Amino acid sequence: MRKYSLISLTLLLFAGSAFLSSCNPDEETPVVTVKxxxxSYTPNTVSIKEGSSATSSAPEVQGTAPISFSIxxxxxxxxxxxVDASTGVITVSETTAAGTYKVSVDASNSAGSTSFTDAFTVEVIAPINFTDDVAPIVSASCSPCHVDGGAxxxxxxxxNAESNANFIIDRxxxxxxSAGFMPLNGTKLSDADIATIEQWKEDGLKEN
Ligand code: HEC
Known part of the structure; x- marks a missing residue:
């Protein structure tokens, strides 16, 4: 019995040392790094109201890790x-001014850097305001009757428009x-103009 177990132990040690020598680090295959x-971002665009914030998804990207990102x-x-340098997630802060921004991304790793032009688009929409958006509609469709000094x-x-916004939208x-329809005896405002006035209320009845 004892004799057999000694032989087994010797065999085990032999096999073990053979295994270890096959793992000699000097013989590792060289790692290929790929730029x-x-x-790509999915979706590759975000649209927000001015004053709010948003983040993109993390991008899909090929190449050897770790990859770092700049924009x-x-x-x-x-x-x-x-951009988060390690995840590639783009953050649009609430201080971003209204406008459309094309975001180009540089992705870098030990093999080099690749530029992706216009990889992401940010649209920041200004709130509807009275001066630019609502006053022209009133002037075109309501002014003949709703004027200073008139009835x-x-x-x-x-x-006046701010404090009567609910009545205006109703009419x-x-x-x-129909009874009470505005503009009186006129044509109904376009869907777009009605939507603008409703959105003006949604956006907080801003003057400009
Ligand atoms: C042809 C003249 C005329 C036009 C154009 C007109 N209105 Fe009027 N509007 C009136 C008259 C007259 C009244 C009062 C009778 C009533 O309340 O229906 C009135 C009343 C109103 C009222 C009720 C409160 C108030 O001011 O007396 C609102 C709100 C209103 N109009 C909104 C509008 C809006 C918004 C437009 C443009 C999209 C418009 N009106 C266009 C003649 C007009």
Missing amino acids: PSDL TTAPDAGGAIT NTNYGVFA IKRDEG
Whole structure:
């Protein structure tokens, strides 16, 4: 019995040392590093209201890890749009000014760096405001009757339109020709104009 176990032990040691020598680090196959390629974000665009923030998904990218990321935007977002260097996730901060930004990404690893032009698009939408968006509609469709000194409130004046926003929305959404419909005896405002005035309320009834 004892004799057999000694033989087994010897065999085991022999096999073990043979295994260890086959793992000699000097004989490792060299690691091939591959430059970053095929970067993409899904979705590759984000659209937010001015004053809110957003983050992208992490990008898909090929190449040897670790890969680090940096970005530039056109136009320059003044540091309001940033990237996480290790994940590639793009953050749009709430200080980003309204506009459309094309984001180009540089992905780098030990093999080099690859630029991906316009890999992501950020759209920051300014809130609807009275001066630019609502006043022109009032002036075109309501002013003939709603003027200063007339019998009806002048909705071309911001404070008047602001305090009557709910009445205005109610009247312009009624069926054309029905009681109380505005513009009185006129044609219903376009869906786009009605949507603009409703969105003006959603966005907080801003003057400009
Ligand atoms: C042809 C003249 C005329 C036009 C154009 C017109 N209105 Fe009026 N509007 C009136 C008259 C008259 C009244 C008062 C009778 C009533 O309340 O229905 C009135 C009343 C209103 C009222 C109720 C509160 C108030 O001011 O008396 C609102 C709100 C209103 N209009 C909004 C509008 C809006 C918004 C437009 C443009 C999209 C518009 N109106 C276009 C004549 C007009």
